Amino acid sequence: MTNNISNNPMNDTTKNNHADKTNVTSDIEPLVQESAAADDNCGDYDESLDDDHNDELLDDEDEALDNDDEQVAPQSIPEIINITHTVADNEAGLRIDKLAALIFTDFSRAQLQGWITDGSLLHNGEIQKSKQRVKADDVLHLSTTLQQHSEDMPENIAIDVVYEDDAVLVIDKPVGMVVHPGAGNQTGTLVNALLYHYPQQHHLPRAGLVHRIDKDTSGLLLIGKTKPAQMALMEQLKDKSVYRHYQCVVAGDQAALARHRRIDAPIGRHRNQRTKMTVMTAGRDAVTHLLDITPLNDNYCLLDVGLETGRTHQIRVHLSHITYPIVGDRVYGGRRQLRAGLTEAQRQAIGSFPRQALHAYALGFVHPTTGEDIEVTTPVPEDMQQLIAVLSEGYDVE
Structure with missing residues (x-):
């Protein structure tokens, strides 16, 4: 169900190496992520679910969708890994960690480094440092046990799949669904839904999620269906060959x-309000691109935004920082959402919009x-379409 790429406005710097894309659109509703009430959980968060960031990634604005779910207990049998590799002539001279990454492709480099250190991965029956170089006919032996990554329960919650093959899944997440279970949101999440529809995802960290978005942001999420696919996609996110618009x-x-x-403004956690992020000199680098600006009237615009980095609530924080907040953003918008010259209908539409208008x-x-370049797209949801229509009523765009 793929077609040639449509003519979406894409910035060349953020579409690097993506000249010929596969464009997939869907009418089905997306799945959402976390809530502003939970710790670490509030906005347009989109970051790689890297092993180094697990703690900060788990609780970003999670809240449950509805669930008429039949819960099924996950399998709890650990997976025992016992693999031996004899070094070939063409592999001689490589460091242990480099060779391990080449031959044990189902595991991340971070996992392999840990196993070298703790003795799960032995070189000729002995613990060695990662930088030790191997010789032909040396033996690497990996012996470890993989526990399940979580006790999250499968739930029969509908999900909108807009792209799928043997390695990759792309979901269109609706407003109001949390991405990952967290404090106060143990059920009704996208992960719970994934575990029901794709039980094999249970052995993957975060059920294969590569990145995520906030509960009240709608739109596309990328998921790996195998460990190598998940790790490769996370690496792409780090080196910016994944783009998100x-x-x-x-x-x-x-x-x-x-x-x-x-x-270009670094973002860190607010010193006093711990559920909020803010621009600060001690924050992490954060760069957002305004790719296309379409006026809806004299004081409101529809933006096409590209992320160069993926910090917690990045788009919301950056737009608030330059004093042009997203409509409906209760955390970062405030009274600045209401500008002069509004009709009563427009004022009501803005005041009553229940979430940040971000997709x-x-x-x-x-x-x-x-190795194919893939692009997946999905239209803005109906609530944003209605808001756009009200704000642009009677306004002629030149």
């Missing part, structure tokens, strides 16, 4: 927004198995 409705005029095409509409990546 969003559409959002903001309070700001076209000329003013055009002065902020590239927002992850395009996702591009290199297929981890075939």
Whole structure:
């Protein structure tokens, strides 16, 4: 169910190496992520689910969707790994860690490094340092036990699959669904749904999730169906060969927004309000691109936004920082969402919009198995379409 790429506006710097894409669209509703009430859980978070970030990634704005679920207990049998490899002539001279990454491809480099250190991965029956070089006919032996990554329960919750093959899954996540179980949100999440529809995902960290978005942000999420695929996609996210494009409705005029095409401002956790993020000099690098600016009226625009980095709530924080917040953003928007010249219908539409008007509409990546450039797109949901229609009523775009 794939077609040639549509003519979505994509910035060349963020679509690097993605000239010929596969474009997939869907009418089915997406699955959402976490809630502003939970610790670490509040906004347009989109970051690789890297092993180094597990703690900060698990609890970002999670809240449950509805669940008429039949719960099925997950399998709890650990997987025993016992693999021996004899070094070939063409592998001689490689470091143990480099060779291990080449031959034990089902596991991450971080896992392999840990197993070398703790003695699960032996060189000629002995613990060696990662930098030790091997010789022909040396023996590497990996012996360990893989426990299940979580006790998350499968739940029969509908999900909108917009792209799928043997290695990759892309889900269109609706507003209101949390991505991963966390404090106060143990059920009704996308992970619970994935474990029901794809039971084999239970052996993967985060059920194969590569990145995530907030509960009240709608749109596309990338999932690996195998460990090598998940790890390869996470590496792509780190080296910026995955691109993510969003559409959002903001309070700001076209000329003013055009002065902020590239927002480069580090983001860290707010010192006093721990569920919020803020721009701060001690924060992590964060770069957001305003790719296309479409006026809806004199004081509101529809933006096409590209992420160069993926920090917690990045788009929301950056747009608030330049004083042009996303409509409906209760955490970072405030009264600045209401601008002059609004009709009563427009004022009501803005005041009553129940979530940040932010949608992850395009996702591009290199297929981890075939090497093909893939792009998946999905239209903005109905609530944003209605908001856009009200704000642009009677306004002629030149």
